[in-house]
Amino acid sequence: MCIFCKIAKKEIPAKLVLEDDDLVAFHDINAQAPIHVLVIPKQHITGIGEVTDEHVTVLGKLLVAARRIAEDAGLxxxxxxxxxxxxxxxxxxxxxxxxxxxxxxxxxxxxx
Structure with missing residues (x-):
């Protein structure tokens, strides 16, 4: 199980920003900007190169969550x-x- 799966299952602590049934968002511990948040699907998907039509909904949710996080952060x-x-x-x-x-x-x- 990868580190992000462990964060999604709350086996490893993270500074959460947003969570729902399909995704979780948290502050990056190696921030490259004053605001640096990672949004991940709870389902393990190796990377964007492995997505299929079955992932359309979760991909949309990831982008909507990104917009919401930016808005909430005043960006x-x-x-x-x-x-x-x-x-x-x-x-x-x-x-x-x-x-x-x-x-x-x-x-x-x-x-x-």
């Missing part, structure tokens, strides 16, 4: 970034689908 006016990494070259270190919500400072482009 709607200044802006925020939503990132999904897949695989080693993209920087994915935990192989459980997750969405990064980043903001609270100017973010450079291109990332990386």
């Amino acid at each position: 709607s006016q200044s802006g925020f970034r939503v990132v999904v990494n897949h695989g080693q070259h993209a920087g994915q270190t935990v192989h459980h689908l997750h969405v990064h919500v980043l903001g609270g400072r100017p973010l450079a482009w291109p990332p990386g």
Whole structure:
């Protein structure tokens, strides 16, 4: 079982921001911006490269949750970034689908 599965099952503590039947959101312990929240499905999905049509609903919920987290954090006016990494070259270190919500400072482009 991966670390994100353990967080979703509350076997490992995390600073939760949002939770429902399908997902959980929590502050990243290695924050890259003043606001850095991870949104994960409770169901283990290795990454965006493994999603199928059966995941459409949970994927939509992840993005709606990202918008809500940004709004609640006061990032709607200044802006925020939503990132999904897949695989080693993209920087994915935990192989459980997750969405990064980043903001609270100017973010450079291109990332990386």
